[in-house]
Amino acid sequence: MQVSFDISGKTAVITGAGGVICSVLAKEMAKKGARVALLDLFLDAAEKVAEEIRGMGGDALAIKANVLDRTSLEEAHKLVLDHFGTVDILVNGAGGNKADATTSKDKIFFDLDPDALRWVFDLNVVGAVLTTQVFGKTLAKNKHGQVINIASMASFLPLTNTVAYSSAKAAVANFTQWMAVHFNLNYSTDIRVNAIAPGFLLTTQNQFLLTKPDGSATDRGKAVIAKTPMGRYGDPVELAGAVIWLCSPAASFVNGAVIPIDGGFSAYWGV
Numbered sequence: 001m002q003v004s005f006d007i008s009g010k011t012a013v014i015t016g017a018g019g020v021i022c023s024v025l026a027k028e029m030a031k032k033g034a035r036v037a038l039l040d041l042f043l044d045a046a047e048k049v050a051e052e053i054r055g056m057g058g059d060a061l062a063i064k065a066n067v068l069d070r071t072s073l074e075e076a077h078k079l080v081l082d083h084f085g086t087v088d089i090l091v092n093g094a095g096g097n098k099a100d101a102t103t104s105k106d107k108i109f110f111d112l113d114p115d116a117l118r119w120v121f122d123l124n125v126v127g128a129v130l131t132t133q134v135f136g137k138t139l140a141k142n143k144h145g146q147v148i149n150i151a152s153m154a155s156f157l158p159l160t161n162t163v164a165y166s167s168a169k170a171a172v173a174n175f176t177q178w179m180a181v182h183f184n185l186n187y188s189t190d191i192r193v194n195a196i197a198p199g200f201l202l203t204t205q206n207q208f209l210l211t212k213p214d215g216s217a218t219d220r221g222k223a224v225i226a227k228t229p230m231g232r233y234g235d236p237v238e239l240a241g242a243v244i245w246l247c248s249p250a251a252s253f254v255n256g257a258v259i260p261i262d263g264g265f266s267a268y269w270g271v
């Protein structure tokens with residue numbers, strides 16, 4: 001058997017595709033010849049990425065979709081099937097945290113808003129489950145495909161402050177394993193479900209935790225860099241290689257795995 005990292009001609013559905021990480025994943029997957037459906041709550045953000053990809057000669061379709069609304073996902077699924085004919089890859093990229101669900105000096109654990117806690121669980125966990133219910137039907141029907149979830153360092157050990165996000169991302173890792181087994185035992189042994197667990201990237205989602213308004217590092221930012229043996233934040237493009245590998249035949253026996261991409265953060269106690 002020859003090792004192949006080829007994903008060309010595959011149809012990839014990517015949620016949260018207008019965001020920092022998934023816009024980059026979409027572009028890198030398109031550069032490798034994948035046809036990409038870019039789903040986001042904000043159509044203009046997804047459309048901007050789609051235009052860039054089409055400008056590079058790629059095939060991209062932007063679709064407004066809410067990962068928390070099954071009807072919206074069903075409509076998006078239909079549009080993807082009408083345009084591309086099938087689904088080979090699903091990247092569950094929509095996710096995130098919010099300040100109201102995060103403890104701080106001003107916001108103690110005992111006062112955290114239940115709606116904010118629910119928002120974080122819904123977006124990260126329920127969103128991935130609902131999207132896999134809808135698009136996974138095509139994978140089950142084809143008896144072939146890959147799902148990539150986006151976990152976090154917080155999936156392995158909770159991070160301070162981010163109480164809802166940490167438990168939600170632990171659930172994303174658990175769902176990755178559950179879904180891999182469920183597809184294999186019930187539909188096909190040729191469907192794989194894996195996750196990437198990005199380490200620390202400096203993005204809109206965590207900027208309020210890692211940098212002060214003047215751009216200097218917070219104590220948390222300093223602690224992150226000190227505990228990352230590579231001594232720096234990651235760049236979203238550094239996640240793309242692992243995603244392309246996981247979606248390709250080269251990863252044909254990788255299933256139910258959560259791959260850390262973290263500059264060594266999860267390998268280091270700090271001593």
Ligand SMILES: NC(=O)c1ccc[n+]([C@@H]2O[C@H](COP(=O)([O-])OP(=O)(O)OC[C@H]3O[C@@H](n4cnc5c(N)ncnc54)[C@H](O)[C@@H]3O)[C@@H](O)[C@H]2O)c1
Pocket residue numbers: 015016017018019020021022039040041042045065066067068093094095096097123127150151152153197198199200201202203204205206
């Ligand atoms: N940024 C990091 O350092 C980091 C680290 C680990 C994991 N992650 C995870 O990576 C994923 C992407 O993060 P990001 O930093 O690119 O975030 P981002 O906020 O830049 O992008 C998220 C995208 O999801 C979209 N979205 C939000 N709610 C949605 C909904 N209900 N339906 C459809 N789309 C919706 C947003 O419009 C946005 O375009 C998330 O799951 C995040 O938790 C991020």
